[in-house]
Amino acid sequence: MSSTITTTIAATNGVKVKVDDLPTVRPTAILHRTPWRPPVAVSAQGVYVTLEDGRTIIDGVGGAAVACIGNGHPVVLKALKEQVDKVSYVYNMQLSNEPAEELAQILIDSGKGAFELCGFAAGGSEAMEGVLKLARQYFYEVGQPKRTNFISRQLSYHGNCVATLSLSGNPARRVPYEDILIHEGYHKVSPAYAKRFQKPEETEEQYVERLRQELEDKFLELGPDTVIGFVAETVVGATTGACPAPKGYFKAMKSVCKKYGALFILDEVMSGMGRMGTMHAWESFGDGEAPDMQAVAKGLGGGYASIGAILVNKQIADGIRDKNGFWKHGHTYQAHPLACAASVAVQKVIASENLLENGRVTGEYLASLLRQRLQSPNALAAPYTFDVRGGGSFWAVEFDFTGPDARKVDLRGGKFAMIVQARCLDEGLVIMGMTGGANLEGTVGDHCIFAPAYNVTKEEVEKIVDIFVDSVESVLTESF
Numbered sequence: 127m128s129s130t131i132t133t134t135i136a137a138t139n140g141v142k143v144k145v146d147d148l149p150t151v152r153p154t155a156i157l158h159r160t161p162w163r164p165p166v167a168v169s170a171q172g173v174y175v176t177l178e179d180g181r182t183i184i185d186g187v188g189g190a191a192v193a194c195i196g197n198g199h200p201v202v203l204k205a206l207k208e209q210v211d212k213v214s215y216v217y218n219m220q221l222s223n224e225p226a227e228e229l230a231q232i233l234i235d236s237g238k239g240a241f242e243l244c245g246f247a248a249g250g251s252e253a254m255e256g257v258l259k260l261a262r263q264y265f266y267e268v269g270q271p272k273r274t275n276f277i278s279r280q281l282s283y284h285g286n287c288v289a290t291l292s293l294s295g296n297p298a299r300r301v302p303y304e305d306i307l308i309h310e311g312y313h314k315v316s317p318a319y320a321k322r323f324q325k326p327e328e329t330e331e332q333y334v335e336r337l338r339q340e341l342e343d344k345f346l347e348l349g350p351d352t353v354i355g356f357v358a359e360t361v362v363g364a365t366t367g368a369c370p371a372p373k374g375y376f377k378a379m380k381s382v383c384k385k386y387g388a389l390f391i392l393d394e395v396m397s398g399m400g401r402m403g404t405m406h407a408w409e410s411f412g413d414g415e416a417p418d419m420q421a422v423a424k425g426l427g428g429g430y431a432s433i434g435a436i437l438v439n440k441q442i443a444d445g446i447r448d449k450n451g452f453w454k455h456g457h458t459y460q461a462h463p464l465a466c467a468a469s470v471a472v473q474k475v476i477a478s479e480n481l482l483e484n485g486r487v488t489g490e491y492l493a494s495l496l497r498q499r500l501q502s503p504n505a506l507a508a509p510y511t512f513d514v515r516g517g518g519s520f521w522a523v524e525f526d527f528t529g530p531d532a533r534k535v536d537l538r539g540g541k542f543a544m545i546v547q548a549r550c551l552d553e554g555l556v557i558m559g560m561t562g563g564a565n566l567e568g569t570v571g572d573h574c575i576f577a578p579a580y581n582v583t584k585e586e587v588e589k590i591v592d593i594f595v596d597s598v599e600s601v602l603t604e605s606f
């Protein structure tokens with residue numbers, strides 16, 4: 127199929143290229159994550175980023191749902207500068223540091239009794255890797271060494287390292303690593319994605335019961351006393367795009383874990399730290415069910431530094447403390463003073479500027495504009511807009527081209543989302559276009575993710591939606 131869609135993807139010196147001509151390889155010293163060299167950002171303030179070509183564009187997704195208070199916040203910059211002058215680095219196996227101690231306390235207090243201990247990491251994958259190892263360490267210490275199995279879900283993403291990718295049901299990211307991923311000990315059950323996978327004859331309650339039964343059957347198949355825990359993203363991010371589970375799902379899944387003495391583990395790397403409008407996503411999108419262990423990352427440091435954290439409840443804390451009393455795991459940059467100082471400042475800004483409230487209000491506004499512009503009966507994109515979903519400051523539009531379609535260009539399988547992402551960049555907007563979600567193999571489905579800063583304004587939201595909808599409509603029109 128030949129394409130008539132062109133885009134500059136801002137990487138070809140302004141020369142429009144045919145989408146089918148991609149990838150355009152550009153000589154550069156960096157091993158980029160795209161086949162082309164992305165445009166270089168030279169300065170950034172709030173949700174605006176200025177590029178090397180002098181254009182100032184707006185970021186509608188905080189990079190990768192990270193920059194939750196935007197760039198250049200003076201409170202964070204001041205905290206970072208002060209910390210550089212005090213202690214820039216100490217190694218966590220020899221010395222602790224003030225911002226790390228303060229941040230751990232902020233995180234534990236944020237759980238309102240749910241958490242007792244906090245460990246640090248340098249990002250989301252590292253935090254999730256730490257979760258897997260600490261969960262195993264817990265059962266080892268309390269005399270249940272037979273527990274070696276994790277159960278996670280298809281259409282999930284928990285990180286890009288070998289263990290966390292083994293845990294992830296993200297087919298696109300597993301290629302070409304499948305044969306070096308770990309299969310023993312990593313088991314999958316169905317995703318909780320009602321709009322695609324709830325059967326027409328099922329009520330929501332029956333759908334949840336089917337998923338609960340599937341998890342229980344998996345426990346029984348593996349041997350309940352061999353399961354370490356069930357791991358899930360509270361709101362699925364990368365794989366199906368801001369996709370919350372049906373009501374009652376987490377309560378049901380946690381009940382299975384409790385019945386068999388296993389751990390209920392939530393990955394809130396993307397959906398946590400205020401992204402869903404509450405500090406922890408499980409407070410509003412997880413039936414209020416606190417996990418035994420949780421990972422957070424992106425919104426913790428808001429992109430001012432590379433950081434992740436692990437939160438554990440009293441049961442796990444006691445299990446570890448009663449035995450050897452320490453975490454047999456660590457990295458060089460764990461509890462880095464600069465990262466912790468930046469994160470303390472980010473969390474103080476969120477609280478003092480009431481940004482969770484602003485994130486909820488502007489997020490709802492974003493969703494209402496997207497629905498209005500994409501799903502109203504005479505909207506150009508209406509026949510292809512499958513869903514607009516999410517919550518807080520985290521939303522996604524899922525497009526569907528699986529039905530009969532007279533387009534000349536085959537837009538399925540992530541292609542449309544990627545082209546729209548490139549077109550948005552040309553037009554001055556950063557969003558995230560992703561593949562997958564519409565089938566369990568992850569080969570069909572297109573979604574575009576929005577995760578603006580919690581302090582975005584309504585005018586900025588309007589700008590984001592305007593550029594996005596214009597880009598969607600122009601790509602659709604060109605595909606005829």
Ligand code: PLP
Binds near residue numbers: 284423
């Ligand atoms: N877990 C979830 C739910 C994520 O969304 C991500 C990243 O997108 C990760 C883990 C991995 O985090 P990082 O990219 O910081 O390693």
